[in-house]
Amino acid sequence: MGAQRPKGALLGVDLGGTQVKAALFSHLGEREAVARAASPSRESAEAILGAVLAAARELGEPPAGVGVGVAGVLDLREGRVVQSPNLPPLSGFPLRERLRSALGGVPVQMMNDANAAALGEFHAGAGQACRSMVLLTLGTGIGGGVVLDGKIWEGAAGAAGEVGHMCVQADGPECSCGGRGCLEACVSGWALVRDAKAAARDPASAIASLPELTAERLAGLALAGDAGARALWENAGRMLGIGVANLMNLLNPECIVLAGGLARAGDLLLAPARRAWEHQAFERARASCQVRLASLGEWAGVRGAIQPFLP
Ligand SMILES: [Zn+2]
Known part of the structure; x- marks a missing residue:
């Protein structure tokens, strides 16, 4: 991973087959606001991208870094979704680059949604310490x-x-x-x-x-x-x-x-x-x-x- 450490707010996204959940965090990881919407998981990759961007807009402050957990198999080197039974239109979609350019070139990190949940509990929940x-x-x-x-x-x-x-x-x-x-x-x-x-x-x-x-x-x-x-x-x-x-x-x-x-x-x-x-x-x-x-x-x-x- 080894991402840059932006000083501004961070946007976390959980992109699933049922819901898109998003939250704005301080640069230290404190959660400040949340948003959620139904996931347009069967519509099109553009509609799914649009739902993520709408959640980001709802949270206001433009983020300095974006992390997104996606339900599916990912190519982390290319920043692409390889295959997603829960979000079928995303198969092959260059999600990382599209998010980056739509959000003004901010750094975007992708990971599998289950791994994102594990990291969350590990660093800020029941697995702390x-x-x-x-x-x-x-x-x-x-x-x-x-x-x-x-x-x-x-x-x-x-x-x-x-x-x-x-x-x-x-x-x-x-x-x-x-x-x-x-x-x-x-x-x-x-x-x-x-x-x-x-x-x-x-x-x-x-x-x-x-x-x-x-x-x-x-x-x-x-x-x-x-x-x-x-x-x-x-x-x-x-x-x-x-x-x-x-x-x-x-x-x-x-x-x-x-x-x-x-x-x-x-x-x-x-x-x-x-x-x-x-x-x-x-x-x-x-x-x-x-x-x-x-x-x-x-x-x-x-x-x-x-x-x-x-x-
Ligand atoms: Zn099995």
Whole structure:
């Protein structure tokens, strides 16, 4: 990275398939204002660029540096989006150069959105004061990133950090990636809904009486004592714990940060997870690793995106 260190305000952008989030920061990284808009993710690359520029204008002060986290595979040398399932029109788009010229030639830094969120939590959230951290974002899918000795671990081809696709159950359920038994196929929002649908085929199950199958509804039912709903969380938690243990044993990070909507299920998910990682991880690895909840919420990505400009 090694970006210049502008003295003026910094603009952080989190460019996702659902929303464009932006925030203005001081040159020291203090967040001063935020803006958000629906992402025109299916329209055109120009429309997506326009939404980012509109957010920048809404925040007022022209930035002295721009960091943007993009949902997709990026060519960081060329400043291009290679491919983005969530923002299809951006494939091949020279986003860095187009942003730079539209914003009067300011330096622009791009990174993958999951890595941006990991850097945000690492520098300004739950991972502060750690040297190594793994972020697991437990949402509809599972994203995340690996920070080792203060740096995002990019891997040989920039493909590292796919924590949602480590296998936790050989011959387990099919995953969105084409594999089987990935963490995402066992613990994510969509995996939970899939398992709830299967349970709801038994009309005697209380799950069948829910008005909608969402993580919140399933958590409410489990907290009310329903055995079927509790079993869903128990299974998801156990799989999460195996994934956490794998990360502890492989990387021995100082902390593992859990973010995303499912993390809000609290002990429904975390108690069985803890039992699994205490059973599965080496004592030295788990004793030196704290598992924490994320603290920046949905603003982790914008904060991480400006990190290259900060000391
Ligand atoms: Zn997968």
